[in-house]
Amino acid sequence: MAMSSTGRSGRRRGETQTRDAIAFAARAAFADVGYDRATMRSIAAAAGVDPALIVHFFGSKEGLFREVTALPPEMGAAMAGLADGPRQEVGLRFAQAVVGMLENPATRPVILARLRSAASHPEAAALVRELVSRDLGLLTSSLTDDRPEARAVLAGTQVVGLAFVRYVVRVEPLASMDAAAVVDVLAPTFQRILVGPLTD
Incomplete structure (x- = not known):
């Protein structure tokens, strides 16, 4: 008869498994309720570990969020x-990439955690700015020398708006729209923002 594993320390699994379980639970919590409302205790409970293990592996809630x-x-x-x-x-490739990342269960929580936390947490706000100015800026700078910084920010507003409306507040009909249809709707807008004329 197999012995059941019990105990309160949270060390029933190996360290790598335990650390991964905490990270998974934390990412989901930050995506669902944001930084302020996600507590160390609730994250530990979701991961099935003692809260002290979060400090052991990540140092602090801030360190956990950052990672x-x-x-x-x-x-x-x-x-x-x-x-x-x-x-x-x-524009089509960009729309496919954005929707693909938001539809992917592995990457969507990362983006939503940043968005839900940005209004109240400086670190999250900085990460959103980094996504818009640096990551999208690399793309726009490689496409054109006509106001690449402005184009990056404009593209970023579309990405943030899509993520918030479709996946956070779930406004219909966008929330239930087929992913391919979302790509088709967004592609012309992204095409204009990325390489089209910004003014008539």
Whole structure:
């Protein structure tokens, strides 16, 4: 008969598994309720560990937030790579990339955690600014020398608006719209913002 594993320390799993469980629970909590409302105790409970283990692995709630909301390096590389390919289709490629990241269960919580927390948490606000100015700026600068900074911010407003309306407050009909349809609707707007004339 197999013995059941009990105990209160949270060390039933290996350290890597425990750390990953905390990160997963924290990312979900920050995405669902934002930085202020996500408590160390609730995150620990969701991960099935003692709250002291969060401090052990991440140092603090701030350190935990910073680590679990870091964008995977491949996301930045994917954004930079969008400049490759036909210029007349860059809006479509960008829309596909954005919707793809928001539909992906692995990356959506990272973006939503930043957005939900940005209004009240300076670190989260800085991460959102970084996404707009640096990551999108790399793309727009590689496409044109006509106001790339402004284009990055304008594209960022569309990304943030989409994420907030479709995935946070879930306004219909956008919330239930098929992902491919969202791409089709956004692609012309992104095309104009990224490489089209910004004024008549």
